[in-house]
Amino acid sequence: MTDNRHLIEIKEVGKDYLSKDVAVKAIRNMDFFIDDGEFVSIMGQSGSGKSTLLSIIGGLNHPTRGNVFVDTLDIYSLSSEQRADFRSEYIGIIFQSFQLIPYLTVLENVKLPMAITGIKKGKKKEMAMNVLKKVGLQEKVNRLPDQLSGGEQERVAIARAIVNNPPILLADEPTGNLDSETAIEVMNLLKELNDDQTIIMVTHNQDMCAYSSRTIRVKDGECFLY
Amino acid sequence: MKLYNISLNNLKRRKGKMIFLVMGLVIGIATVVTLLSITESMSMDIEKRLNQFGANIVMTPRNENLSLSYGGINVGGVNYKVREFDEKKINDIRKIKNSKNIGIIAPKVIGAVKVKGRDVLLMGVDFEQEIALKTWWQFDGYLPKQANEVLLGSQVASSFDLSTGDNMILSGRNFVVKAVLQPTGASEDNVIIADLHESQKVLGKEGKVSMVEIAAFCQGCPINEMTLQIAEKFPDAKVTALKQAVMSKMQSIELFKSFSLGISVLVIFIGSLLVFVTMMGSVSERTREIGIFRAIGFRRGHVMQIILLEALIVGLVGGFLGFFGGSTIAWATLPFVLEGGVFAGINISLGIISLLLSVSLSLAASLYPARKASNLDPSEALRVL
Numbered sequence: 001m002t003d004n005r006h007l008i009e010i011k012e013v014g015k016d017y018l019s020k021d022v023a024v025k026a027i028r029n030m031d032f033f034i035d036d037g038e039f040v041s042i043m044g045q046s047g048s049g050k051s052t053l054l055s056i057i058g059g060l061n062h063p064t065r066g067n068v069f070v071d072t073l074d075i076y077s078l079s080s081e082q083r084a085d086f087r088s089e090y091i092g093i094i095f096q097s098f099q100l101i102p103y104l105t106v107l108e109n110v111k112l113p114m115a116i117t118g119i120k121k122g123k124k125k126e127m128a129m130n131v132l133k134k135v136g137l138q139e140k141v142n143r144l145p146d147q148l149s150g151g152e153q154e155r156v157a158i159a160r161a162i163v164n165n166p167p168i169l170l171a172d173e174p175t176g177n178l179d180s181e182t183a184i185e186v187m188n189l190l191k192e193l194n195d196d197q198t199i200i201m202v203t204h205n206q207d208m209c210a211y212s213s214r215t216i217r218v219k220d221g222e223c224f225l226y
Numbered sequence: 227m228k229l230y231n232i233s234l235n236n237l238k239r240r241k242g243k244m245i246f247l248v249m250g251l252v253i254g255i256a257t258v259v260t261l262l263s264i265t266e267s268m269s270m271d272i273e274k275r276l277n278q279f280g281a282n283i284v285m286t287p288r289n290e291n292l293s294l295s296y297g298g299i300n301v302g303g304v305n306y307k308v309r310e311f312d313e314k315k316i317n318d319i320r321k322i323k324n325s326k327n328i329g330i331i332a333p334k335v336i337g338a339v340k341v342k343g344r345d346v347l348l349m350g351v352d353f354e355q356e357i358a359l360k361t362w363w364q365f366d367g368y369l370p371k372q373a374n375e376v377l378l379g380s381q382v383a384s385s386f387d388l389s390t391g392d393n394m395i396l397s398g399r400n401f402v403v404k405a406v407l408q409p410t411g412a413s414e415d416n417v418i419i420a421d422l423h424e425s426q427k428v429l430g431k432e433g434k435v436s437m438v439e440i441a442a443f444c445q446g447c448p449i450n451e452m453t454l455q456i457a458e459k460f461p462d463a464k465v466t467a468l469k470q471a472v473m474s475k476m477q478s479i480e481l482f483k484s485f486s487l488g489i490s491v492l493v494i495f496i497g498s499l500l501v502f503v504t505m506m507g508s509v510s511e512r513t514r515e516i517g518i519f520r521a522i523g524f525r526r527g528h529v530m531q532i533i534l535l536e537a538l539i540v541g542l543v544g545g546f547l548g549f550f551g552g553s554t555i556a557w558a559t560l561p562f563v564l565e566g567g568v569f570a571g572i573n574i575s576l577g578i579i580s581l582l583l584s585v586s587l588s589l590a591a592s593l594y595p596a597r598k599a600s601n602l603d604p605s606e607a608l609r610v611l
Contacts, residue, residue, distance in 0.1 A: 087522065095518070
């Protein structure tokens with residue numbers, strides 16, 4: 001339990017891994033918090049540890065030391081299966097390079113996180129259609145991912161991340177594969193979503209940080225808050 | 227969207243892999259079904275032939291003396307007194323435990339009669355039963371229906387220069403030759419065959435029966451047990467099972483069955499290996515996808531369900547196609563494998579077994595890949611993103 005009720009609290013988190021039998025410190029004792037409703041950018045060069053940090057916040061990557069509290073819950077005290085339930089309920093992830101399931105249509109990709117919930121069939125479709133409308137793809141629900149442009153695929157990935165209405169949205173380089181015009185569209189969409197969700201975005205693009213309320217810079221596994 | 231939608235869509239999208247997987251099972255199941263169907267048809271054919279072959283149990287009066295004949299050659303001209311059964315007791319044969327396996331009971335009375343001063347064997351039979359038993363008999367003329375009508379063995383007819391329509395006297399009674407048997411190469415060639423009750427009168431053996439031939443209609447029925455059961459009812463009888471023909475043919479079938487089983491196990495093993503390798507490949511290929519599933523909150527069990535559902539669908543399709551494919555191959559090849567062989571027909575039980583076998587194999591071969599997929603660490607899986 002933490003003393004103050006921050007939505008996310010990173011307490012002395014460190015992550016080491018072995019690379020060719022050599023211990024590498026990907027994250028060195030990070031300590032910071034993120035409050036509900038924030039739009040935080042995590043910025044840094046390639047290999048700085050920002051994606052590792054994002055995966056630790058998302059309950060995907062067990063830190064070597066330290067604790068991660070989400071809504072006062074120490075998520076790494078949970079079992080692997082309990083953490084899966086936590087991700088289903090609390091976290092929406094927008095992956096780098098969209099990562100849509102190629103054999104599922106736009107609508108099915110968006111409904112994917114609901115496949116393991118008890119939501120009724122009709123309600124699932126209604127929820128999926130609502131978020132697809134929000135991202136402006138209601139006309140392309142039956143297309144397969146490879147029939148969409150990069151920007152459209154990104155918007156499907158965003159729709160899939162928010163369909164369960166998770167309180168936290170993690171975005172890993174959401175504009176990394178987009179042209180500048182589409183990137184701005186996507187960033188505006190994320191800004192809109194920030195009304196309902198806390199967003200943590202990893203980027204190496206300084207311009208994208210302008211959309212966030214706060215930037216955490218990561219260098220050599222250490223963070224510098226701004 | 228349910229988990230089965232993911233499995234179904236994956237199979238639909240990866241048609242090539244699906245076809246490859248299904249083919250592995252189809253070949254395995256079709257081989258098993260073909261071999262089992264052919265074996266079943268062979269067994270049926272043997273049964274049919276055995277039924278045509280005639281009696282497979284013979285009941286004769288017990289005799290303490292040893293026979294002095296071999297291969298139709300009598301040595302020493304020794305004649306033994308022939309003992310008989312009481313005709314009324316013959317019906318007791320139908321009271322044995324395995325009575326449902328008894329088809330035909332053909333009683334006979336045998337004795338010597340004088341024809342034109344020479345001794346000839348007279349055999350009294352129940353013509354209806356006898357003809358049902360001796361399906362290979364062919365004769366010129368008509369089957370005797372009246373008490374005073376006889377059927378002559380080919381040797382008897384030629385020895386006494388008798389033919390259809392001729393009259394003959396047996397112990398002072400007038401008989402009409404109704405038909406002459408074509409040569410059989412067996413004992414029947416040397417006998418006069420007449421109605422059972424009329425023969426009993428001619429031979430002075432009213433109510434007596436010299437021997438009984440019994441046909442048991444069944445596939446691999448317990449002939450030894452039936453023999454013992456009949457012997458128990460008739461302590462004075464020597465009951466013999468004519469097993470040699472049955473045994474040698476059944477042995478051939480058993481040999482083919484063992485061979486079929488060996489081939490089936492081998493093909494099934496190869497089919498399972500194919501499913502295993504393809505599923506392992508599929509899991510490796512889908513590491514990224516599984517990472518996404520896990521990242522968005524799928525539990526290990528959910529990932530296993532997706533993989534095993536795919537295996538179940540592949541198993542069902544493979545089993546269904548394998549069964550009908552195997553049955554079709556058996557139907558098409560049987561005439562070449564077995565002369566005059568008739569396909570036993572679609573066997574529903576075999577169909578159910580095929581489906582169960584196919585699904586079990588597919589699930590068993592996919593269990594390890596599914597466990598491997600479900601145990602993927604999401605952070606490791608996402609590294610390939």
